[in-house]
Amino acid sequence: MPGLPSDSNPPQKAAVSLRQVAELVGVSRMTVSRAFQKDAPISEELRKKVLEAAHKLGYKPDRMVSELMTSFASRRSISYQETFAAIWSPERWAEIGTGEGYHYDLYHGLIEGAKLHGRSIDHIVMTQEMTPRVIDRMLTARNIQGVILTPPSAADAEPPELKWDHLSAATIGYSYQKPNFHRTQPGHYNMMVRVLETLNERQYERPCLLIHSDMDKRTNRGYRAAFLAWGHDPARIWQSQSHCIPELSEWLNRVKPDVIIGDWELWHDLLPNEDQKTDFVALSVRSIESRVAGIYQDAASIAKCSVDLLVRARLQHERGEPREPLLMLTSGTWVEGTTLKSTREKKSESTQSTV
Structure with a gap:
């Protein structure tokens, strides 16, 4: 037609x-x-x-x-090519033995990531007997030329003084800042932004932040920076060197938040009973099925990314501190949990308060 x-x-x-x-x-x-x-x-x-x-x-x-x-x-997996080493602090290595948790997931992520690239991983624990000199000899004897530094037990810990000029290396987390190797870690700033955006959508107006001093250093102040960049008062940040603070309940009573943001899920369990009634969201929850709302950081994925960076360094024959260190950030996954009201519930509550 x-x-x-x-x-x-x-x-x-x-x-x-x-x-x-x-x-x-x-x-x-x-x-x-x-x-x-x-x-x-x-x-x-x-x-x-x-x-x-x-x-x-x-x-x-x-x-x-x-x-x-x-x-x-x-298809058949990639044939074996070489062995890497993952270096652990004794405290973190002991946590792996519990069979769960962040460092347990890191451990298995390293194994899976290495296997994907046709590599294997030897795990070395920095005990008193395992001095840098002993580790260097061990690496040489096993012909290991690629090393991954796992997160230490304290944010201000120093990495072992190995012969780094002879090694390719990658670091998990921000704690070991020098030497400045290729690094993979959670995108702490972006994770906080995602939490704040979610709270804004659900019409929360008075958030506060609970953060451990050690975690503040490990995140390179990323959580704090995003919280302040969104215009929140520094007085609404509770920073402590311990998770067990008797004065916390009194502080919360003064600040009167309508939602509490914790750097870790554990804060919710440590809050006094009356404060546990306040809505809560964590920047790091233990699992994808956590009852606490927040971000699941997926340590296994972070560990696999560190292997990717190390393989890249080995393929490019990089040794020692690279001229342009790469930083790979992971975004995590939102977990709804039960400690935060849904958008619908929050809007309904807001409507009722105006009637």
Whole structure:
């Protein structure tokens, strides 16, 4: 018919992407992908939540892409190439023995990351007998030329004085500042911004920040900087050298926050009973299924990134302190938890207060 374009078929509705489902649920795209795999390591509760969101959006996994990814995953792993060393403080190494926690996840992330690149990891603990001289001899004897420094037990700790000019190295976290090697760590500033944006969306107006002095140093003041950049009063920051502070309840009573931001999930458990009724969000929660709302930093992912940086340094034959050290930041995953009101609940509460 005249007046119609040559292609008169109605436009096709754009397909829903994996990213859209991930954003709706508040998880990573990898988690969404795993939810569609029967044997994938994911809780049934989270799997159900992802599948319900996918159904709501009308998302269907691409069968061809799934088969292609399965084909890639089934191929033989990269053959062994070399061994790296991960250096631990005795205190952090002891925490790995508990079978859970941040450093336990770092440990397994290093192993998985090394395996992905065809490497293996030797773990060295800096005991009194394991002096820098002994470690140097050990590395030479095992022909290890790549080293990863894991986070120390204290933010002001010094790294071992090894013969760094003969080694490629990467660091996890900000504690070891010198030598300035390639580094991977959580994006602390951006994580705080994400929390503040969420609180703003849910109409919180009087947040306060609880932060341990050691963590303040480890984050390079990132949490504090973002909190202040959003215009919040420095007087609304409680900094302490201990998590057990009797005066904290009195301070909270003076500040009167409508939500408490803690640098770690543990703060919520340590709050007196009356203060636990105040809404709470943590900048680091223990697991993706935590009851506390906040950011899951995924230590295993951080550890894998450190292996990526070390492999890059080895491929480029970098030794010692690099001329342009790389900084790789991870974003973490939002965990809804039960300690923070939803946007709908907060709006409803606000409406009732104005009636």
